[in-house]
Amino acid sequence: MSDPSVILQARGLRKRYGTQEVVRSMDLSLRRGEILGLLGPNGAGKSTTVSMIAGLIEADGGDCLIDGQPVRGDADPRKGLLGLVPQELALHETLSAASNLRAFAALYGLSGQRLAQRVDAALDIAGLRDRAGDTVAEFSGGMKRRLHIACALLHDPAIVILDEPTVGVDPQSRNAIFEALLALRDAGKALLYTTHYMEEAERLCDRLLIVDHGQVVASGRTRELLDAAVLVPTVCLELDRAPPAGLAEALGRLPGVQLLAGGERPQQLRLELASLVQGLPAVLQCLAGQGLGLQGLQTERPSLEQLFLSLTGRQLRD
Numbered sequence: 001m002s003d004p005s006v007i008l009q010a011r012g013l014r015k016r017y018g019t020q021e022v023v024r025s026m027d028l029s030l031r032r033g034e035i036l037g038l039l040g041p042n043g044a045g046k047s048t049t050v051s052m053i054a055g056l057i058e059a060d061g062g063d064c065l066i067d068g069q070p071v072r073g074d075a076d077p078r079k080g081l082l083g084l085v086p087q088e089l090a091l092h093e094t095l096s097a098a099s100n101l102r103a104f105a106a107l108y109g110l111s112g113q114r115l116a117q118r119v120d121a122a123l124d125i126a127g128l129r130d131r132a133g134d135t136v137a138e139f140s141g142g143m144k145r146r147l148h149i150a151c152a153l154l155h156d157p158a159i160v161i162l163d164e165p166t167v168g169v170d171p172q173s174r175n176a177i178f179e180a181l182l183a184l185r186d187a188g189k190a191l192l193y194t195t196h197y198m199e200e201a202e203r204l205c206d207r208l209l210i211v212d213h214g215q216v217v218a219s220g221r222t223r224e225l226l227d228a229a230v231l232v233p234t235v236c237l238e239l240d241r242a243p244p245a246g247l248a249e250a251l252g253r254l255p256g257v258q259l260l261a262g263g264e265r266p267q268q269l270r271l272e273l274a275s276l277v278q279g280l281p282a283v284l285q286c287l288a289g290q291g292l293g294l295q296g297l298q299t300e301r302p303s304l305e306q307l308f309l310s311l312t313g314r315q316l317r318d
């Protein structure tokens with residue numbers, strides 16, 4: 001018997017453009033009250049997958065089920081349970097936030113009191129109630145993104161599909177978006193969320209499908225995937241001057257220490273340390289031995305590349 005908590009299922013979705021198999025055979029199950037992340041690099045096939053699920057792109061194969069029943073075309077009433085937040089903004093710049101929401105609400109067939117209620121709720125979700133009458137052209141990128149997301153929620157969908165909704169968003173708006181999405185999850189909505197940011201996946205998603213080349217390469221509960229992965233800490237050191245010629249060699253001789261490229265300035269060093277506790281004192285001692293002072297030290301979050309390598313044994317891009 002099918003799991004009644006699963007509201008959306010995709011089975012064997014496939015899509016090819018010319019000779020390129022963009023989505024190879026995608027299976028996923030999304031439950032009520034969870035955020036499922038599709039995490040993968042640019043071009044992995046995330047947008048194509050969610051666009052097929054939302055019915056924007058026709059699949060070459062496979063099917064989608066909502067509440068255990070296959071979705072049959074755009075006229076299927078179960079499609080009304082879906083809300084899609086596409087990557088591209090679709091707002092009328094010359095209209096106010098409220099007018100944009102009213103226009104979208106009318107498209108969803110809302111009218112009268114229900115329309116007014118849902119527009120108010122959407123303004124709250126977007127955190128834009130006090131800017132309801134202002135023209136969208138005056139909004140920051142983050143405010144536009146928040147309004148864009150709210151437009152997809154007007155018909156109060158049970159399933160919300162978000163395709164990289166924080167692209168170009170300032171940290172404050174990003175936090176506001178995260179809070180709003182977590183509140184939707186806690187209210188029992190099912191969210192499918194695509195991203196290429198590890199940090200977002202970690203903070204937001206209950207479960208993850210890690211995708212590359214149109215396929216799922218690892219999946220599981222976010223916490224368990226991260227715990228299972230051997231994620232080597234990276235530290236960025238800010239020296240008081242550019243390092244002398246022999247420093248790289250001296251650091252390279254330390255066990256479990258690897259010098260990485262990518263410091264923004266000559267006096268910055270990026271190092272991978274197999275163990276922070278053992279590696280860091282050895283590095284600091286080595287710097288002191290060369291008469292170098294330290295002006296700053298930061299640890300970097302593990303990257304998607306590291307997670308991918310650890311879980312699959314492969315580089316992100318072969």
Ligand SMILES: Nc1ncnc2c1ncn2[C@@H]1O[C@H](COP(=O)(O)OP(=O)(O)OP(=O)(O)O)[C@@H](O)[C@H]1O
Nearest residue numbers: 017022040041042043044045046047048049164196
């Ligand atoms: N309409 C199209 N015609 C031809 N190729 C396409 C089309 N749409 C997508 N592709 C290709 O399919 C692959 C997957 O694209 P897709 O947008 O699904 O990836 P993604 O994981 O969402 O990446 P991004 O985060 O960059 O959007 C890419 O190589 C892309 O160039």
